[in-house]
Amino acid sequence: MNYSDNVGVVFVNEGAENNGFNFNELKEYARKLNKVTSIWDIQEILQKGKKWIISEIKEKNINKLVIAGIEPGFYKTFLANVMLECGNNPEKVYLASFSEYAATTKNDIDKAKTIIACAVYNADYEKIVDFGENSVNTNTLVIGGGIAGIQASLEIAASKNKVYLVEKSGTIGGHMAMFDKTFPTLDCAACILTPKMVEVGQNPYIELMTYSEVLEVNGEPGNYQVKILKKARRVDLAKCIGCGQCAEKCPTRTPSEFDAGTKLRKAIYIPFPQAVPNKYLIDEKVCTYVQTGKCGICVKFCPVPGCINLDEKDKIVEITVGNIIVAIGYKVFDARKIEQYGYGKYPEVITSLELERLINASGPTGGKIARRVQDKKGFWIFSPDEIYEPKSIAIIHCIGSRDENYNKYCSKVCCMYSLKLAHLLKEKLHDSEVTEYYIDMRAFGKGYEEFYNRIKNEGVNIVRGKAAKVEKIGNDLIVRAEDIENGKIIEQKVDLVVLAVGLEASEDAKKIAQILGISVDENGFFNEFNNISEPVDTHKGGIYVAGLCQGPKDIPDSVAQASAAAARVLQSIAKQKINNRKQNFSISEVEAKIFNA
Amino acid sequence: MNARVNLNVKKDLLKYGAKDWNECFHCGNCTAICPLTDDNSLFPRRAIRLAQMGLKDKIKENVVPWLCYYCGDCSKTCPRNANPGELMMSLRRYLISLYDWTGISRLVYTSKKFELIAIVVIAIFVMILYINFTVYPAGDPNKWLGEDGGVLINNMAHWRKIHLADLIMAGLLSFFLITNIINMWYHMILKDKTVKVNILDYIKGLYLLPLHFITQKRFSKCDESVKTYWYIHLLLVIGYVTMFTMIVGFLEWFQTDKVHPFWHPQRLFGYIATVFLFLGIIYFYYNRRKKLRENSKYSHHTDWAFLVLLFLTVLTGILMHYFRISGMPKLTYITYLLHLMIAVPMLVIEVPFSKWSHLAYRPFAIYFSYIKNLAYKRK
Ligand code: SF4
Ligand code: SF4
Numbered sequence: 001m002n003y004s005d006n007v008g009v010v011f012v013n014e015g016a017e018n019n020g021f022n023f024n025e026l027k028e029y030a031r032k033l034n035k036v037t038s039i040w041d042i043q044e045i046l047q048k049g050k051k052w053i054i055s056e057i058k059e060k061n062i063n064k065l066v067i068a069g070i071e072p073g074f075y076k077t078f079l080a081n082v083m084l085e086c087g088n089n090p091e092k093v094y095l096a097s098f099s100e101y102a103a104t105t106k107n108d109i110d111k112a113k114t115i116i117a118c119a120v121y122n123a124d125y126e127k128i129v130d131f132g133e134n135s136v137n138t139n140t141l142v143i144g145g146g147i148a149g150i151q152a153s154l155e156i157a158a159s160k161n162k163v164y165l166v167e168k169s170g171t172i173g174g175h176m177a178m179f180d181k182t183f184p185t186l187d188c189a190a191c192i193l194t195p196k197m198v199e200v201g202q203n204p205y206i207e208l209m210t211y212s213e214v215l216e217v218n219g220e221p222g223n224y225q226v227k228i229l230k231k232a233r234r235v236d237l238a239k240c241i242g243c244g245q246c247a248e249k250c251p252t253r254t255p256s257e258f259d260a261g262t263k264l265r266k267a268i269y270i271p272f273p274q275a276v277p278n279k280y281l282i283d284e285k286v287c288t289y290v291q292t293g294k295c296g297i298c299v300k301f302c303p304v305p306g307c308i309n310l311d312e313k314d315k316i317v318e319i320t321v322g323n324i325i326v327a328i329g330y331k332v333f334d335a336r337k338i339e340q341y342g343y344g345k346y347p348e349v350i351t352s353l354e355l356e357r358l359i360n361a362s363g364p365t366g367g368k369i370a371r372r373v374q375d376k377k378g379f380w381i382f383s384p385d386e387i388y389e390p391k392s393i394a395i396i397h398c399i400g401s402r403d404e405n406y407n408k409y410c411s412k413v414c415c416m417y418s419l420k421l422a423h424l425l426k427e428k429l430h431d432s433e434v435t436e437y438y439i440d441m442r443a444f445g446k447g448y449e450e451f452y453n454r455i456k457n458e459g460v461n462i463v464r465g466k467a468a469k470v471e472k473i474g475n476d477l478i479v480r481a482e483d484i485e486n487g488k489i490i491e492q493k494v495d496l497v498v499l500a501v502g503l504e505a506s507e508d509a510k511k512i513a514q515i516l517g518i519s520v521d522e523n524g525f526f527n528e529f530n531n532i533s534e535p536v537d538t539h540k541g542g543i544y545v546a547g548l549c550q551g552p553k554d555i556p557d558s559v560a561q562a563s564a565a566a567a568r569v570l571q572s573i574a575k576q577k578i579n580n581r582k583q584n585f586s587i588s589e590v591e592a593k594i595f596n597a
Numbered sequence: 598m599n600a601r602v603n604l605n606v607k608k609d610l611l612k613y614g615a616k617d618w619n620e621c622f623h624c625g626n627c628t629a630i631c632p633l634t635d636d637n638s639l640f641p642r643r644a645i646r647l648a649q650m651g652l653k654d655k656i657k658e659n660v661v662p663w664l665c666y667y668c669g670d671c672s673k674t675c676p677r678n679a680n681p682g683e684l685m686m687s688l689r690r691y692l693i694s695l696y697d698w699t700g701i702s703r704l705v706y707t708s709k710k711f712e713l714i715a716i717v718v719i720a721i722f723v724m725i726l727y728i729n730f731t732v733y734p735a736g737d738p739n740k741w742l743g744e745d746g747g748v749l750i751n752n753m754a755h756w757r758k759i760h761l762a763d764l765i766m767a768g769l770l771s772f773f774l775i776t777n778i779i780n781m782w783y784h785m786i787l788k789d790k791t792v793k794v795n796i797l798d799y800i801k802g803l804y805l806l807p808l809h810f811i812t813q814k815r816f817s818k819c820d821e822s823v824k825t826y827w828y829i830h831l832l833l834v835i836g837y838v839t840m841f842t843m844i845v846g847f848l849e850w851f852q853t854d855k856v857h858p859f860w861h862p863q864r865l866f867g868y869i870a871t872v873f874l875f876l877g878i879i880y881f882y883y884n885r886r887k888k889l890r891e892n893s894k895y896s897h898h899t900d901w902a903f904l905v906l907l908f909l910t911v912l913t914g915i916l917m918h919y920f921r922i923s924g925m926p927k928l929t930y931i932t933y934l935l936h937l938m939i940a941v942p943m944l945v946i947e948v949p950f951s952k953w954s955h956l957a958y959r960p961f962a963i964y965f966s967y968i969k970n971l972a973y974k975r976k
């Protein structure tokens with residue numbers, strides 16, 4: 001550490017308004033730090049100009065700058081140039097980036113102070129924050145009831161520790177419940193998932209809260225107080241016998257989430273037949289009674305008195321837990337954004353998720369391919385009356401992935417699930433021609449390359465070249481691509497186009513990150529503490545990530561990660577101690593720590 | 598087939614404007630989205646390959662850059678933002694300099710300074726000639742005016758002298774352009790040992806030359822928004838060809854002492870051509886300034902030079918016309934001088950060595966690729 005430094009701190013308060021950060025408090029703090037001789041706002045510097053700041057720096061003999069802010073990196077080059085022109089070492093411009101350590105809300109002000117102090121004293125924040133240990137509440141909160149959340153809950157419950165599993169929708173199961181087969185083994189997805197779901201429903205150590213959301217988290221690692229919003233299901237879980245009379249008579253329809261919008265469900269519904277809990281609920285957003293105060297037909301037809309309570313109100317419950325596992329999953333890329341593929345314009349262009357439902361025996365058409373048609377009310381659905389055999393099908397990879405205009409990253413699973421879908425299509429429609437258009441075939445896992453070869457041998461056409469557009473010319477749907485290996489243009493007439501849409505961070509990720517005080521990366525996926533040595537930990541003690549919300553991955557990886565997160569939780573429970581990654585200290589505490597290092 | 602890798606191609610191409618094509622990961626999207634590709638001409642991805650690998654010889658014999666009309670679809674949809682359209686544009690500039698055996702073109706493209714100096718030197722040369730061979734309208738202005746009040750221009754700068762100079766210049770420019778086209782033909786057809794083109798092929802394709810020269814027909818395959826662009830380009834071409842024909846072909850008829858009535862074809866054609874030219878210049882200038890389209894996002898210094906020179910040429914031309922019919926001999930004389938001082942350098946530099954040579958290379962490239970395809974088919 002260089003004790004002879006004369007440090008100037010530049011504050012970048014852009015974005016602070018939204019977070020309620022009190023920059024004056026931070027400035028006061030910085031002023032008190034030993035070695036800090038000047039403090040500026042970036043606005044002031046930009047207004048008064050480069051010459052002014054250069055003379056300031058020279059006058060005050062400053063030889064090191066710290067730029068502090070939520071995302072201060074933008075000004076680093078500029079200030080490095082300033083330092084260079086002052087005749088100083090341009091490398092001595094340091095960042096105190098609050099977002100890097102997830103200090104982004106007004107509650108994190110103490111953390112922000114520590115970050116500034118570390119930057120001023122050249123100390124490693126990660127080491128400084130590693131203070132002491134807390135005792136641990138043995139309860140665990142798992143957020144998200146997809147395969148990762150289910151796996152983590154079961155692992156923890158197996159050790160006879162209490163788990164609260166909070167799920168936003170009316171059932172657990174997540175995306176995996178929608179799939180027919182898994183790659184590369186072509187196992188039946190439901191056969192793996194359903195028993196686990198049932199077990200979650202029955203396990204006495206798991207308290208399942210579906211149709212619920214986490215509102216607020218306070219406290220420290222090992223001891224978090226969590227407020228949970230239990231939205232009104234309007235159907236009594238204890239009384240409902242799942243007979244479905246209500247739904248049969250309910251007049252209101254809306255696209256079914258579970259079926260990726262390929263068919264409709266009622267306002268009172270059970271997400272799917274194997275749902276856990278296997279009970280109905282009412283969708284307040286569409287229910288006529290909730291919206292207009294008139295209807296109540298379901299109540300009349302429900303055979304159990306007092307089961308449906310249309311006026312039930314949301315409840316807030318409070319729980320205390322020691323650890324939290326975040327497993328909120330993902331959403332698929334919205335193919336409408338890329339106009340040239342005609343999704344939303346041509347009914348024959350569908351997404352891979354829609355095909356998953358179509359091809360699934362439990363789907364809208366009993367596993368047959370159907371045309372998308374508009375019903376009387378204007379909903380576009382796949383009806384069993386419109387079943388046909390498409391003669392030629394194109395599957396286009398990398399929709400919204402590996403694309404600078406949309407998501408830069410590879411979604412990791414689409415190559416493989418496309419091959420799987422091609423196989424399933426071939427299995428159902430022997431005479432149809434299935435063609436895959438890809439950029440690179442990413443068959444990265446155990447048994448995956450073999451699976452790719454198998455599919456090739458099954459007679460699926462595999463073309464290297466990203467199809468660039470889907471166009472209707474007359475009545476024909478034409479896919480245009482460059483066949484790179486054979487050096488020609490392909491203009492293929494097809495009956496069905498499947499867009500292999502990529503995976504994106506869930507729309508709730510940012511909100512959850514705020515509530516928990518953890519951070520997301522530029523794509524909205526949660527940051528792990530260290531992607532090699534602590535891949536399921538976050539920057540906050542006692543909070544872990546598992547599954548797709550940490551980054552694109554397939555089912556085996558999600559499950560493995562969930563087990564890993566559970567192991568971390570169980571470790572702290574067994575030790576009855578948790579690293580508190582404490583992040584707020586008094587100045588003297590920080591300095592003592594820093595100078596002792 | 599052997600190919601030589603030239604490591605300088607990348608560095609070199611950057612001077613011609615290309616941006617970021619090294620980002621390309623060869624997905625083929627650009628070739629598939631391009632409205633002008635077919636099995637015989639796959640671009641722009643393959644051209645990017647040649648550039649990435651530094652295969653200068655292959656670039657030299659490649660016709661595809663001339664088949665692209667820079668609609669920008671490829672750049673807009675490229676998943677790597679590799680700017681394939683801009684690479685095609687840069688390759689056209691690069692090819693112009695490769696066809697040009699004098700090396701002037703290369704200097705124009707790679708050095709702003711050279712271009713500027715060349716313009717000034719030629720302008721001064723024109724000024725010296727003009728002052729020596731024309732008569733300044735000194736003394737009583739009225740003695741320079743005709744009965745209808747117009748300036749007797751042929752008493753100051755007789756059309757025969759200007760015409761002679763025109764012809765000499767046209768001859769010179771044609772010489773350079775034609776020899777460069779022969780060079781292009783040599784690389785594209787003769788050097789390519791894989792096909793044998795026979796005389797009949799040359800004749801069969803001949804109609805393509807005037808067709809594509811005048812109409813730029815291929816762009817009609819591009820989509821609607823691109824069409825406006827090319828219609829305005831067409832206006833510019835029509836304006837330019839009209840003016841060129843009247844001046845170089847019929848100067849006696851165009852440069853008269855008599856002031857014709859407004860609707861006389863001499864004046865009417867002149868006005869229409871001027872309006873077309875102005876429209877084109879303003880539109881293209883605006884596009885480049887505001888970077889409205891993919892094809893105007895990156896402007897090379899030669900693009901600006903061309904627009905500015907053309908604008909000044911048309912402006913001085915119409916001013917001179919105005920002074921002439923309003924009976925202002927001195928101003929007529931001076932604007933005529935300025936007009937020539939701008940128009941001549943523009944033509945000398947732009948037509949054989951820079952941007953304007955595309956008016957010859959493009960139709961010839963389409964012609965050559967057509968006859969090459971005929972030969973391929975026979976095989
Ligand atoms: S109140 Fe009416 S609309 Fe609402 S769930 Fe019951 S039947 Fe359906
Ligand atoms: S997995 Fe395959 S299809 Fe999906 S983004 Fe990666 S390369 Fe593209």
Ligand code: SF4
Nearest residue numbers: 621622624625627675
């Ligand atoms: S679209 Fe872009 S990345 Fe793909 S081949 Fe063309 S230039 Fe390369």
Ligand code: SF4
Nearest residue numbers: 631665667668669671
């Ligand atoms: S700019 Fe247009 S014409 Fe040129 S290569 Fe790209 S898509 Fe084709």
